[in-house]
Amino acid sequence: MSAAAMLEINGVVIDDTFAEAFPMKATRLVITAHNATWANHAAVALTGFATSVIACGCEAGIERVLEPGETPDGRPGVAVLIFSMSGKDLAKQIERRVGQCVLTCPTTAVYTGLDGPPDADRTALGKNLRFFGDGWQISKVIDGRRYWRVPVMDGEFVAEETTPVVKAVGGGNLLILAHDTEAALGAAEAAVVAMRALPNVILPFPGGVVRSGSKIGSKYASLPASSNDAFCPALTPLAKRTELSAEVGCVMEIVIDGLTDGDVAAAMRVGMEAVVARGAAAGVRRISAGNYGGKLGPYLYRLHALLGKEGA
Template sequence: MRAARLIITAVNEQWAMTAAQVTTGFATSVIACGCEAGVEAVLAPEETPDGRPGVSVLVFTMGPKGLEDQLIRRVGQCVMTCPTTACFDGLGETTRENRLKIGGALRYFGNGFQISKKLEGKRYWRIPVMEGEFLVEESFGMQKAIGGGNLLILGQDNAAALAAAERAVDAIRPLRDVILPFPGGIARSGSQVGSKYKFLRASTNVAYCPMLRAQVETALPESVNSVYEIVIDGLSETAIRAAMRVGIEAAAQAGVARISAGNYGGTLGQFHFHLREIMGTQIHTDTR
């Protein structure tokens, strides 16, 4: 996968977060949404290029072209339209082929009145808007990334499973370089690859559906009656391992029968995260 980091700033944290939430809306799955995206961290004014409160957002796609397309759409429709915001690249210096022209494409909205500013090798575009001006960087960095790290939390009942998943999300959220793209960080409708219907690329994960226990080859122990999935996208294997570890540690309490992970026959990607191995090694966690 490929990923980019946006730093969205605004007059206050509320507006920065509003823009970030809208930008990362409808971005739970690359298959159906075009990208997976989420809020990575809330940034203090000292951490942002313009000294205002900010939010960093990670966006993941399967390839570079899709990432550029998604960023242009999302920054153009969700950040530029949001009051007082500005948008900066959060990945820093990358090679020329790993730059995506985002502000350079959005500038045309200025209808010829856009203003270019170049500071220390970075080009910014000032696009006149009704409120004042929208400041956006010409290009954004892109890097290789990993999507689809996941935890399956198998609970004895729905309340216990949800509480465990919430604890895992709370533990993972402070970590940098990872996002949880699903609503509130939790997916209740985990999927399997393929379907009996030819037109569908994914369908409900029957092996983990308690209500299908008697009809399919189930992966659920007898005591399990509800399952939640936490999907983790990260900029590195280390970041995902760290997130999985703290998630498991937080989730493993009474009411949880098992914590597992979907490996989809090992065909989901080149990275395999073995839970026992993750829990057996010390991993440095970078918190925000």
């Protein structure tokens, strides 16, 4: 193992490896409601079952809570980010999720949260949902933006007509290798808190953490992905190739989707810093990352470089 591979901070070893991410399409929506509770209900529902594009169609999460002064209509709100593998998939997910989770939620309204470049692709937001109004819907163009007003039982549902679709990055990740479950969870939770404080990123898995990291392919032909056996402690003495030593009893992964390459990198950096700040005394042994040998995604995040220790 080279000197670079032995980078150690506070007793936590940072592997000389990289996370590999891939391009996605994304948008930001702003959901407002009569009060913060109902805005949150809508946002939680909209971002539910959106952990992985493998089977959910999109990856989505709450980016942050918005104060009334930050929203278009002066009410409490929530900003959510939605990522898909293509603009077409994204359009389908937006229509389904906003239609079923925001249109239905009392007092809500929905707007785009992106200005986007003038030539940005745009996808429907209220454009198709308006037909729920059965002909009673009316539109209003305000400062060049079209809003649809759909009569509903609590008044009217206001939705901006379209939202920009921008290029984004999905699949940034960190692997936290710890002595036991308690230590792995504690480190992951600390990293999630630090990463969620940053703008333009979401951590789409439950609580921001995933325990079922996957590798591409499977012995079963019908499965596109399967358990990442190299990082499963149960398989350390069994698997042909393992990345774990006997002292690692639990591994947690944090997946990051961001609007830009830099956003993902920043989140990974603060996540690692939060973990190493706790030190080896908290039970964390190593930080690593998942990749496919650099062959799948164009975005590579070298852990040492993110910490400013490239070549250390």
